[in-house]
Amino acid sequence: MSKQAVALTLTDLNADTPCCPPIAQRRIPAESAAVLAPAFKALGDPVRLQLMSMIASAPDGEICVCDLTPAFELSGPTISHHLKTLRDAGLVDSDRRGTWVYYRARPTIMRQLAALLTVEAT
Amino acid sequence: MSKQAVALTLTDLNADTPCCPPIAQRRIPAESAAVLAPAFKALGDPVRLQLMSMIASAPDGEICVCDLTPAFELSGPTISHHLKTLRDAGLVDSDRRGTWVYYRARPTIMRQLAALLTVEAT
DNA sequence: ACGCTGATTTGAGATCTGTCAACCTAGAGA
DNA sequence: TCTCTAGGTTGACAGATCTCAAATCAGCGT
Numbered sequence: 249m250s251k252q253a254v255a256l257t258l259t260d261l262n263a264d265t266p267c268c269p270p271i272a273q274r275r276i277p278a279e280s281a282a283v284l285a286p287a288f289k290a291l292g293d294p295v296r297l298q299l300m301s302m303i304a305s306a307p308d309g310e311i312c313v314c315d316l317t318p319a320f321e322l323s324g325p326t327i328s329h330h331l332k333t334l335r336d337a338g339l340v341d342s343d344r345r346g347t348w349v350y351y352r353a354r355p356t357i358m359r360q361l362a363a364l365l366t367v368e369a370t
Numbered sequence: 371m372s373k374q375a376v377a378l379t380l381t382d383l384n385a386d387t388p389c390c391p392p393i394a395q396r397r398i399p400a401e402s403a404a405v406l407a408p409a410f411k412a413l414g415d416p417v418r419l420q421l422m423s424m425i426a427s428a429p430d431g432e433i434c435v436c437d438l439t440p441a442f443e444l445s446g447p448t449i450s451h452h453l454k455t456l457r458d459a460g461l462v463d464s465d466r467r468g469t470w471v472y473y474r475a476r477p478t479i480m481r482q483l484a485a486l487l488t489v490e491a492t
Numbered sequence: 493a494c495g496c497t498g499a500t501t502t503g504a505g506a507t508c509t510g511t512c513a514a515c516c517t518a519g520a521g522a
Numbered sequence: 523t524c525t526c527t528a529g530g531t532t533g534a535c536a537g538a539t540c541t542c543a544a545a546t547c548a549g550c551g552t
Binding site (some may be wrong): 293297322323324325330331333344346347348 | 541
C-alpha cells in the first residue's frame with residue numbers, strides 16, 4: 249500500500265472507521281504498526297496510564313493540570329513531560345483557559361486501540 | 371526468568387472477569403496501573419506489535435519462531451528478545467515441540483486490555 | 493509595570509531499551 | 523557419540539527514557 253504515512257497518524261487514528269482489522273484477525277502491516285505502536289507505548293507507563301485514566305474519566309470531560317499534578321508524588325515538570333507524551337501520541341488534547349490548562353481524552357483513538365485488541369469469542 | 375513476577379501478572383490479567391472498569395469510566399488505581407502498564411508497554415514497539423499480530427492471527431492458533439524470524443530484517447537474538455518481552459508481559463505463551471518452538475496468544479489478556487480502552491458511545 | 497501563580501521547556505544524570513556478535517542449550521538423527 | 527539446526531542467553535554499546543532543578547513562558551492581579 250502506498251498510502252501517505254504522515255496522514256495516517258492524523259487521519260486514520262482519528263477516523264470513525266477502524267484503521268485496521270483486529271491484530272488477531274489479520275497480520276498488521278509494518279506501516280500500521282509504526283503508527284500504532286507509539287500510542288500503546290504512551291500507555292505503557294504506570295504514571296501515564298493513570299493520567300490517561302484521570303483525564304478520560306473526568307466528570308466534565310476535561311480536567312485541569314492543577315488537579316492532575318498533586319495526585320502524584322512527582323514534580324510538575326515530570327507530569328508535564330508525561331502529558332506531552334500523551335499529547336504527542338494523539339491520546340489527549342490540551343486547552344489553555346486563562347492561567348489553567350485543561351486536558352481531554354480523544355475517544356476515537358481509544359476506540360481504535362480497543363478495536364485492535366478485539367478477539368473473537370472462543 | 372522470575373516465575374513469580376509473571377505469575378502475579380497472570381493472576382490478575384488472566385481472570386475472565388475484567389480486572390478493572392474501563393479507564394474512561396473510573397480512575398485506575400496505582401496498583402492496577404503498575405500491573406497493566408507493562409502489557410501496553412510490550413505492545414509499544416512496532417516489531418513486537420507485528421509479532422503479536424502474527425502470533426494472534428496465526429491460522430492454527432500458533433506459529434513457529436522459524437516463521438516469525440524471517441519476516442523481519444532483524445537478527446535471531448533480537449526476535450528472541452522481543453518474544454521474551456511479550457512472554458514476560460503475559461501476552462503470549464511458548465511451547466517447545468521437538469526442535470521448534472511455537473507461540474500462541476493469550477486471548478483473555480488481550481480482552482482485558484481491549485475492555486480497559488472501551489469508551490462509551492458519544 | 494510589577495509580582496504572583498500555573499504550566500512548559502531546557503539541561504543534566506541515572507537508568508532502561510533495542511540491537512547484534514558470540515556463545516550456549518535442546519533436540520533430532522545418523 | 524557426534525553433528526547439525528532451531529532458539530535462547532550473555533555481554534556490550536548506542537540511543538532513548540524518566541526524573542528533577544533551574545529557567546522560561548503565559549495570564550491574572552494589584
